[in-house]
Amino acid sequence: MFALALFYSIAALLVFCAVMVVSRRNPISSAIYLVISLFLVACLYATLGADFAAAIQVLVYAGAIMVLFLFVIMLLNLDPEHLRGPEMHGGEIVVLLLTIGGFLGIVIAMATAAPTLPSGIFTLDAIEKVGGNTLVVGMKLLVNYIWAFEMASFLILLAIVASIVIAKKPKAEVPSTTERGH
Amino acid sequence: MGLELNEFTINLIAFVVKFAIMMLIVLHVAPLMVWFERRAPAMMQRRKGPNRVGIGPFRLFGLFQSLADAIKLIFKEEVVPDGANKFFYHAAPVFALFPALLVATAIPYGPDITIMGYRVPLSITNVDVGFLFIFAVASIAVYGIALAGWACNNKYSLLGSLRASAQMVSYEIPLGMSLIPAVLVYQTLDLNQIVMAQERGLWGVFTMPVSFLIFLICMFAETNRAPFDLAEGESELVAGFHTEYNSFKFSQFFLAEYTSMFTLSCLASTVFFGGWSIPFISNAQIAELLANPFIPGQYIAAAIGFGALLLKAAFFMWLYVWVRWTLPRFRYDQLMSLGWKFMLPIALANVVITAGVLVMMRHQIGS
Amino acid sequence: MAVSLQHYMVLATILFTCGVIGVMFRRNLLMVLMSIELMLNAANLVFIAASRNVNGLDGQVMVFIVMTVAACEAAVGLAMVIALFRKYGTIRTDFLRVLRG
Numbered sequence: 001m002f003a004l005a006l007f008y009s010i011a012a013l014l015v016f017c018a019v020m021v022v023s024r025r026n027p028i029s030s031a032i033y034l035v036i037s038l039f040l041v042a043c044l045y046a047t048l049g050a051d052f053a054a055a056i057q058v059l060v061y062a063g064a065i066m067v068l069f070l071f072v073i074m075l076l077n078l079d080p081e082h083l084r085g086p087e088m089h090g091g092e093i094v095v096l097l098l099t100i101g102g103f104l105g106i107v108i109a110m111a112t113a114a115p116t117l118p119s120g121i122f123t124l125d126a127i128e129k130v131g132g133n134t135l136v137v138g139m140k141l142l143v144n145y146i147w148a149f150e151m152a153s154f155l156i157l158l159a160i161v162a163s164i165v166i167a168k169k170p171k172a173e174v175p176s177t178t179e180r181g182h
Numbered sequence: 183m184g185l186e187l188n189e190f191t192i193n194l195i196a197f198v199v200k201f202a203i204m205m206l207i208v209l210h211v212a213p214l215m216v217w218f219e220r221r222a223p224a225m226m227q228r229r230k231g232p233n234r235v236g237i238g239p240f241r242l243f244g245l246f247q248s249l250a251d252a253i254k255l256i257f258k259e260e261v262v263p264d265g266a267n268k269f270f271y272h273a274a275p276v277f278a279l280f281p282a283l284l285v286a287t288a289i290p291y292g293p294d295i296t297i298m299g300y301r302v303p304l305s306i307t308n309v310d311v312g313f314l315f316i317f318a319v320a321s322i323a324v325y326g327i328a329l330a331g332w333a334c335n336n337k338y339s340l341l342g343s344l345r346a347s348a349q350m351v352s353y354e355i356p357l358g359m360s361l362i363p364a365v366l367v368y369q370t371l372d373l374n375q376i377v378m379a380q381e382r383g384l385w386g387v388f389t390m391p392v393s394f395l396i397f398l399i400c401m402f403a404e405t406n407r408a409p410f411d412l413a414e415g416e417s418e419l420v421a422g423f424h425t426e427y428n429s430f431k432f433s434q435f436f437l438a439e440y441t442s443m444f445t446l447s448c449l450a451s452t453v454f455f456g457g458w459s460i461p462f463i464s465n466a467q468i469a470e471l472l473a474n475p476f477i478p479g480q481y482i483a484a485a486i487g488f489g490a491l492l493l494k495a496a497f498f499m500w501l502y503v504w505v506r507w508t509l510p511r512f513r514y515d516q517l518m519s520l521g522w523k524f525m526l527p528i529a530l531a532n533v534v535i536t537a538g539v540l541v542m543m544r545h546q547i548g549s
Numbered sequence: 550m551a552v553s554l555q556h557y558m559v560l561a562t563i564l565f566t567c568g569v570i571g572v573m574f575r576r577n578l579l580m581v582l583m584s585i586e587l588m589l590n591a592a593n594l595v596f597i598a599a600s601r602n603v604n605g606l607d608g609q610v611m612v613f614i615v616m617t618v619a620a621c622e623a624a625v626g627l628a629m630v631i632a633l634f635r636k637y638g639t640i641r642t643d644f645l646r647v648l649r650g
Contacts, residue, residue, distance in 0.1 A: 007556060011556075011560045014564065018568075021583060021584070022568075031583065037564075038590065041594060050597050050609050069623070088574055092573075095573065096570065103562055136606055137606055144607075149614075162628070163625050166631075167632055
């Protein structure tokens with residue numbers, strides 16, 4: 001009962017924040033609403049017993065990626081033509097209605113299906129006995145999924161090099177002071 | 183009445199009591215620090231600090247100066263700059279204060295006490311992933327500074343806030359990495375378990391000295407203090423990101439800064455200096471020694487543990503003030519290269535070497 | 550009635566829809582990137598909710614990898630936004646049409 005009430009309140013806030021993200025004119029407002037949404041998603045992970053995923057979500061997504069977004073928005077100093085809300089020209093309203101209709105269909109199909117309740121041996125108590133969620137997820141990550149882990153770290157290295165190269169200022173011709181004989 | 187004293191009710195009552203006591207203490211650290219921050223350098227510089235403000239004939243070494251400051255800050259007129267974004271201008275101090283207070287809830291303030299057969303841990307939230315929770319929440323503090331500078335419609339504020347947030351984000355990484363060896367050595371993320379492991383064995387500062395040094399330096403950088411306070415340096419960008427904030431909002435930023443200083447000091451004493459434990463005596467022995475018919479020994483032992491933690495945190499706070507008034511400020515590029523080119527490789531090497539040593543030690547013990 | 554998988558999937562679908570609408574109807578490139586992050590989070594939510602029903606914790610491991618990929622994609626995407634702004638002075642998707650046939 002309490003779990004259901006908690007889920008519904010977090011879900012209502014989450015849907016509100018997601019709609020705000022998409023509809024605000026100011027990119028910084030959208031970014032802050034997105035930070036709040038990511039925080040709420042981390043709360044949902046915590047209610048599902050995935051402590052490690054919740055902590056990593058706040059650390060990485062809300063704490064690092066969104067800070068990067070905020071930096072870029074602040075540094076770009078956008079002029080008003082960039083600060084318009086969602087724009088729909090002419091026939092695009094049909095696309096909007098089709099999208100909403102399609103997803104509404106999926107939502108109705110899922111909501112009316114028979115609910116599947118959690119099962120299996122990986123219950124929360126069993127995980128607690130072994131040593132906690134972090135230990136079990138860590139073991140799985142480093143034993144079963146070691147290749148994915150290493151590829152992910154290599155991908156991060158590639159992304160670091162790529163973003164530095166792409167965002168670097170092109171070298172301008174700077175007159176050197178030594179030419180003037182100093 | 184349907185009130186039975188089961189585990190839930192006991193934990194709820196304990197939660198309320200712990201929360202009240204902790205809030206009282208944490209919120210009073212800031213005025214004390216304001217006073218200390220002016221008397222300690224006065225002592226170091228051979229002058230007297232503020233010692234005039236008094237109530238009646240009592241001057242109390244100038245402690246009432248903090249009270250006078252607080253009253254002034256509350257009653258001063260708030261001037262909102264003209265083109266400021268109203269919502270973020272008012273919301274930014276909240277983003278700065280909220281993580282500082284939330285981190286203070288995850289630190290174990292004393293040993294577990296048993297009330298009516300139920301174990302009550304003396305940290306307000308008893309998360310199993312103690313470390314991760316603390317770092318996750320501390321990384322939200324960057325938003326307060328970033329938004330504060332941007333919302334003021336002031337070039338210097340924006341520059342100051344971007345510098346400060348870049349600095350905080352850069353030093354978060356070695357801060358977290360320096361605590362990974364602690365997880366490796368103590369085999370747990372739970373702060374309470376780490377303190378109990380230190381009670382049985384050596385303090386963290388002896389088993390992981392390099393980690394302690396890195397943590398200490400990054401602690402100063404994370405709170406924008408001491409030699410790393412370029413972003414709010416008084417002679418540089420006016421007051422950096424809080425130029426346009428006055429009266430109560432300024433005091434909120436101040437409170438956030440001193441609170442995060444206090445919580446990071448508590449964290450340092452918990453991981454490296456044994457937290458609430460006293461060396462050479464275990465908690466059970468203290469409870470036995472002080473058993474009397476009036477108050478159960480464990481409550482006195484818990485109070486002593488709490489006092490020990492506060493003493494260690496006070497040492498770190500004094501260290502903060504000492505370092506601030508002794509060392510000159512870093513230049514911004516020096517600061518950033520220190521963080522990325524010096525701290526990060528050392529933290530990484532520390533993790534690798536600690537892991538290697540532990541594997542060798544366990545191989546010897548195991549096989 | 551406990552919280553079942555259907556609850557989480559409905560919520561994730563709503564989030565995903567918001568993300569898709571953001572990508573389709575926002576002309577600011579940064580807003581498009583933020584909507585993509587919203588979609589990735591909806592997928593992550595389904596992974597973790599479903600890992601409770603399936604006999605294992607593979608969902609939580611996948612979320613870890615997906616978060617890593619999302620971080621890399623955000624970093625490179627933002628670097629490209631900076632480079633585009635420097636070159637063309639605009640980040641409106643209507644005006645960035647050099648590659649258009």
